[in-house]
Amino acid sequence: GESVGLHLPTLSVQEGDNSIINCAYSNSASDYFIWYKQESGKGPQFIIDIRSNMDKRQGQRVTVLLNKTVKHLSLQIAATQPGDSAVYFCAGRNAGNMLTFGGGTRLMVKP
């Protein structure tokens, strides 16, 4: 069935290091992917998105990579800061503008 999942449930990194959060998806018809950040007690917050006709997109300190061949995308955070500590979700958009979310990865930043 259709699913979007994550490889690691928890990622612990040292402040200042780069973080890489991975995500696999199963529906090759997904045309658009989004990364969300969710802090405790808050709703998901949009970070960055990428369309299926791209393989890389950069934002401020964040980069999303898409590999359609193996149905994998990743979120890279440069110079990780304590404020980056949160749960990160990937989501793929399918027919009808419906998003399918992965289970989430908790990023913990050690000072």
Add this chain to the structure above:
Amino acid sequence: NAGVTQTPKFQVLKTGQSMTLQCAQDMNHEYMSWYRQDPGMGLRLIHYSVGAGITDQGEVPNGYNVSRSTTEDFPLRLLSAAPSQTSVYFCASSTIAAGYGYTFGSGTRLTVV
């Protein structure tokens, strides 16, 4: 500009009670949706709407009803609450146009005892 507003933030219900979770957006977004988030799981789509007067079922619609009488509001109704509906509920909105991310509300934490 308030974005997406959800009320209440917290609610405790007894099994069999009914209630409505409110969601309102002021961004003139066509698309609105309801998700539930359970521990260790991602967000799962309950119902969605692509415009006023149009609603459709998502992945887990059973036990929930929705209506979309205006562009701004998209209430979620629990007709007879069950403990399995204990969860955090998020409302989200977006434009229909391709490439626009969703805006989420801050969530309603519902406990059914």
